[in-house]
Amino acid sequence: MFLNSREKPIELLYYIALSKRKELTNNEKYQLSNLEKGFEGESLYDEIFDFIGHDNLYIIRDLYLHINNSVTQYDSIIVMDNRIVVNEVKNLTGDYRYDNNSWYKNNRQMESDPFIQLNRAKNKIVSLGNKSSLDFYTDSKVIFPNDDFNFTSDNEKMHNQAVMRTQLKNYFRSFRNETIGDNAKNIVQLIKNSITSKPDTADFINISELKHGLYCGHCSSFNLLKGKFQFKCSDCGSIESYETHLVRAMFDYKYLFPSHPMTRLSLLQLIDYKINKNTVFCALKKHCYSVKKGNSTYYTLKYSNFNQQLSVIRSTQRYKDKIIHS
Ligand SMILES: [Zn+2]
Incomplete structure (x- = not known):
């Protein structure tokens, strides 16, 4: 049984938020698509296991463990x-291709080696076990869940450590x-005691x-017409309440500025003062915990996931959001 849920990784949420508010560079586009692909692979793994x-x-998924003074994902x-x-x-x-201890894609040598990464992660667990009074054996596999992945190797050991898409059901x-x-x-419990947050x-x-500013939750356009309680998107016609827009902006802030706590002023700057400060203040009080530090008040969201909160x-709003699917 799955003991925890799998959330989109913070890095992916960062690039998604960034893509709404900036023209991505080629490198940022590459990072975004890589992270999306990684998450799709993990979701497929979960689906087939289900x-x-x-x-x-x-089964504990997507976790960070602090073992021997370092953090491993x-x-x-x-x-x-x-x-x-x-x-x-x-x-x-x-x-x-895996030859002579190196990975190659289309004959180009790759800088990262999933087997070395896996071995390192496995040895951390071995070490955790050795320091405890519990008796267990630790094994490991790299899972390649994509149909479109071909792998050749002269090293039998590598084949034994890999599970291909066609073998995945039998493996489970x-x-x-x-x-x-x-x-x-x-x-x-031993594992849970070592869980730490992402560095x-x-x-x-x-x-x-x-x-x-604010952007449409459906088509991402910044061309919004302001009504008394809601905004209407000029491009697709979707209507969303002030509250929906504000909570989306709070999550954007959280992902874009992980080391700068949100204040009312910083949120107002991000939304370009499109909603008056008293309404923003009420939304912050409703959806965030507040922490007072000196003369400033910082806000942290009460929920971990925007879609859940949305x-x-x-389900409770008076002026309903209306998404227009063209
Ligand atoms: Zn729209």
Whole structure:
């Protein structure tokens, strides 16, 4: 059973927010599409695992563990009574080759090696186990969930560490006789005790480089007509309340400026004062926790996910959002 949900990674949310408010450079476009592809691969992994079934397993996804003074990211950790399996999901496409300890794509040598990354992550778990009184074995596989991924290698060991899309269902079926008793519960607890948050990142962007204002949630246009309680998009006709726009802007702020806490003024700057400051203040009080520091008040969102929050707003709002699908 999945013990936690899988959310879009923070880096992906950053590039999505950035793409709404800035013309992306080629490198930013590349990062965005890579991160989207990675998340699609992980979602496909989850979907196929759901299809096969996993009630007899504990699965913790997308987590950071602090072990031996460093932080490592894991896509998926499967826990059973006597072993742990670490899965690294790589949604690669195209023809790859692994020869002489190096990866090649179309004969070009690659800088990152998923097997080395996986081995490092696996050894951290081994070390965690060795320091505990629990008895378990740690195994690992790189999962390649994309149909369009071909891999050749002269090294048999690499084939044993890889699971291709065509093998994935059988791979998940191979867990069907596993059990989760007390030892598995204790292993989960051991892992949970090492969970940490993602290391802090600095802001990459200055607010002056961004388009200020509000944009349509459907077509992303900044051409909005202001009504008394709502904005209407001039391009697609969708209507969204002030509240919807403000919460979207608060999430944009959170992803774009991770190291600068949001203030009423910084939010007003981002939305280019399109909504009056008292309404902004009420929305901040409703949707955020406030922290007073000296003369300033900072706001942090009460919810982790914009879409979840949007459905709550839409189910209770007086002036309904109306998305026009052309
Ligand atoms: Zn629109």
